[in-house]
Amino acid sequence: MTWIKKEDNDTYDSTQTSPFGQFFILVYSWYLLCLQYSISTAGYKALIEETHTTNPNTFPDIHFTYEGILVSSQYPYDSLEFFIRKTGHVLEYMILTFVLLMILYYSKLNLRMRMVVGFVGSFLFAYTDEYHQTFTESRAGHFIDVYTFDLIGIILGITIYLLIQSVKRRP
Structure with a gap:
């Protein structure tokens, strides 16, 4: 079996793992890692408290609620854990989407359809992941x-993928 890359007809030896296969393994591994993170009940607060000394004046004066949870500079360790977890969400889905789009690069889909499939696939995974968290002890699925x-x-x-694709097309 020979894999043909759509854009420039490069062929790949079937005795080696194709780029499609490599990215498929990568995206599947990332899915599993995301699911493991999803059921993780360990908080970062204890680690932050052990490694950093902070007080309510360390951070800017902020106060807001997120799904009924108070995020306030008056509770710096809780607030820092909140921002670490939400940054993790952004990075998790940025990487997932990028790797999924790299798999789709080796399909016969045009660029627009790759974007749609990549977006919908990542979005559905995010939605089902939050739903899954509603069944996980000491976790709560926040659909927001x-x-x-x-x-x-x-x-x-998607943006990083498109930027890389535009750079690759330049002579």
Whole structure:
């Protein structure tokens, strides 16, 4: 079996893992890692408290609620854990979307369809991941994460992919 890359007809030896196969393994591994992170109940607060000394004046004066959870500079360790977790959401879905788009690069789909499939696939995974968290002890699925932090990550993954594709097309 020979793999043909759509854009420039490069062929790949079937005795080696094709780029499609390599990215498929990578995206599947990332899915599993995301699911493991999803069921993780370990908080970062204890680690932050052990490694950093902070007080309410360390951070800018912020106070807001997110899904009923108070995020406030009055509770610096809780706030820092909140920002670490939400940054993790962005990075998780940025990487997932980018790797999924790299798999789709080796398909016969045109660029627009790759973007649609990559977006929908990542979005559905984000949604089902939050739903899955509702069954995980000491975790709560916050569907607002899907429409905020996960969506930001998905858009960043698509943007990075498109930037790389535009650079590759330049002579």
